[in-house]
Each structure stands twice: as C-alpha cells, then as structure tokens.
Amino acid sequence: MKQRKVPLRKCVACQQMMPKKSLIRIVRSPEGEVSIDLTGKKSGRGAYLCGKEACFKLAHKTKALDRALKAPVSPEVYEQLARDFLKVEEEFRAGQGREGDGDE
Secondary structure: OOOOOOOEEEEOOOOOEEEHHHOEEEEEOOOOOEEEEOOOOOOOEEEEEOOOHHHHHHHHHHOHHHHHHOOOOOHHHHHHHHHHHHHHHHHHHHHHHHHHHHOO
16 A cells, blocks of 8 residues: 655744644634634645644744744734633644544
C-alpha cells in the first residue's frame, strides 16, 4: 500500500514544522474577523500555532500573528483568543488522542 503524504505546516511562534493536524489554525476571515479554526476549513488567511500555551504567548509577544495574518491584531482580539485558546487547547488535545487510535 502506498504511503500517504502528510501535509506539514510551521508554527508561527516556534518555527517548528509539524503535521497540519497537530497544529491549531488561527484564521482571519475576508471580513477581517480573527478566530480559532479547529476544522482547518474556514475561508480566509490562516496561521498555525502549536497546541502549547507558551507558543501562543510567544506569538503575542513577538506579534507573529499580525505578520502571518497580514493584518494588525488588536489587544482585545488577543485577549479573546487567549480565553478561547485555553478552552480549545483541552478540546484539541482530546481530539488528538482519539484520532491516533483508529488510523494505524
């Protein structure tokens, strides 16, 4: 059986290449709204972050999301993303655990 190619993406904070499924996507919609996209299918410009809180804080400190999304991200949006990120991080980790069980 032929091995499938795994799409890789780079975390905007730590610059580490990882499989797309193991990263959390932050998306700027065509309307300019910034949000977390767990499905990876929302339309708009995306940036990827590791599922670690440290990477999120580093991205905030270095304004990596502003550069990756090619738009200024306001402090209010960062605060909202921080709240969402903590909620999503647990959900994301749980989803990864289930995903790895059935594929191999």
